[in-house]
Amino acid sequence: MTRTLAALSEYHIDFSLWQPHSPDSPSSQQFVAAIRRAASGLGFFYLHNSPLSDPTRRAKMFDLVHRFFALPIETRKQIDMAKSRHFRGFCQFGDETTLYKQDMRDQVDYGPYSESAFFTDPELLTKFPYLNLLGPNQFLDDEVLEGHAAIVTDWFNQSTETCRQLTTALEAALGVEKGRLLKFLDGEGGGVVDVCGQGALPYARMKTIRYPVGDIVDGIEREKGSEQGVGAHKDSGWMTLLSPSEVAGLEVQDFDGNWLPVEYIEGAIVFNFGQQVEYVTRGLFQAATHRVVSRVDAQETRFSVAWFALPALNVKMEPLEEAEIDGEVRNIWTSARQGQDIVCDVPKGDMFPKKEEEHGMVAWRTFLRSHKQVAEAWYPDAISK
Numbered sequence: 001m002t003r004t005l006a007a008l009s010e011y012h013i014d015f016s017l018w019q020p021h022s023p024d025s026p027s028s029q030q031f032v033a034a035i036r037r038a039a040s041g042l043g044f045f046y047l048h049n050s051p052l053s054d055p056t057r058r059a060k061m062f063d064l065v066h067r068f069f070a071l072p073i074e075t076r077k078q079i080d081m082a083k084s085r086h087f088r089g090f091c092q093f094g095d096e097t098t099l100y101k102q103d104m105r106d107q108v109d110y111g112p113y114s115e116s117a118f119f120t121d122p123e124l125l126t127k128f129p130y131l132n133l134l135g136p137n138q139f140l141d142d143e144v145l146e147g148h149a150a151i152v153t154d155w156f157n158q159s160t161e162t163c164r165q166l167t168t169a170l171e172a173a174l175g176v177e178k179g180r181l182l183k184f185l186d187g188e189g190g191g192v193v194d195v196c197g198q199g200a201l202p203y204a205r206m207k208t209i210r211y212p213v214g215d216i217v218d219g220i221e222r223e224k225g226s227e228q229g230v231g232a233h234k235d236s237g238w239m240t241l242l243s244p245s246e247v248a249g250l251e252v253q254d255f256d257g258n259w260l261p262v263e264y265i266e267g268a269i270v271f272n273f274g275q276q277v278e279y280v281t282r283g284l285f286q287a288a289t290h291r292v293v294s295r296v297d298a299q300e301t302r303f304s305v306a307w308f309a310l311p312a313l314n315v316k317m318e319p320l321e322e323a324e325i326d327g328e329v330r331n332i333w334t335s336a337r338q339g340q341d342i343v344c345d346v347p348k349g350d351m352f353p354k355k356e357e358e359h360g361m362v363a364w365r366t367f368l369r370s371h372k373q374v375a376e377a378w379y380p381d382a383i384s385k
């Protein structure tokens with residue numbers, strides 16, 4: 001029988017146990033202990049009862065996603081990503097790559113926007129190229145796609161708050177001081193590189209994704225025999241909150257290199273770490289390797305909504321001191337691994353920061369690498385280097 005993530009009890013966590021105003025209550029502590037165990041293992045788990053699994057919110061979001069992808073390609077291309085120097089908008093089938101190989105999916109990308117954190121000064125953009133990642137989203141008008149901006153914005157806000165709560169619980173799970181991890185998200189407590197006196201520039205991304213079936217999608221031929229929905233990767237940021245549809249395809253790689261299907265479970269979303277958490281926890285909390293397999297003979301289209309927390313763009317990442325971390329975390333880790341190396345299809349630390357660089361540079365490289373069309377249209381100098 002195939003091993004699945006759903007069958008492993010330690011990878012099911014109930015978010016309703018967490019009481020934000022009473023982090024020391026027995027219920028919150030039960031939550032923290034469960035997080036510690038799951039995070040010290042695969043770091044890829046089902047999160048039950050979070051605001052993102054609220055049935056009304058989820059139904060609205062998936063209805064929006066279905067309506068968007070049912071629009072004619074000309075209408076979808078009104079918000080073509082190539083029009084946005086901020087890497088926002090619709091990215092057509094086959095236009096995105098993972099490890100230089102085409103992904104058999106299309107998607108709409110979103111990010112945060114505020115007028116006060118929007119930079120146009122060419123000198124500043126040359127000095128801090130990651131500032132190009134800040135800017136407006138592309139939304140279709142309500143007459144064309146009712147609720148587009150409102151539904152996405154609500155999802156973004158709920159995800160942001162859920163991520164803050166989870167990050168606070170992670171601090172408790174690691175036994176580090178309160179705010180020790182949140183500072184990477186909001187810059188409170190140092191490490192911020194000054195950009196026009198703006199303070200930290202918090203960041204996150206979101207994608208609504210389709211993995212279509214058939215040999216030809218929007219007039220584009222599927223690469224013969226390719227089953228790469230999205231290739232094996234570790235998310236590059238902080239943490240990911242993923243809401244999949246009922247259709248199968250997502251898989252996570254365990255530490256022996258086996259791929260475990262991650263089935264859809266009603267009322268749950270899927271949580272995983274990005275490489276920046278792996279970096280700051282010195283590998284105690286791993287960014288799990290995962291992929292989506294899009295079978296050539298699949299009968300049903302898979303949809304998903306992925307929200308990615310990133311560290312603030314202008315914050316420098318610094319690993320926690322060994323001595324700060326509760327010894328129990330290392331004990332769980334070493335007793336589970338017993339000295340064995342992790343088998344993994346992705347090069348270790350491919351998105352770790354270089355020394356002394358702020359997170360934005362990692363994010364910037366990730367986007368240039370994944371979205372060639374935008375890079376060629378807007379940043380030919382950056383890719384010719």
Ligand SMILES: O=C(O)CCC(=O)C(=O)O
Pocket residue numbers: 207209230235242244250290291292303304305306
């Ligand atoms: O669509 C999915 O289920 C997973 C997507 C994913 O892993 C990603 O976009 O990073």
Ligand SMILES: [Fe+2]
Pocket residue numbers: 233234235240290
């Ligand atoms: Fe991912």
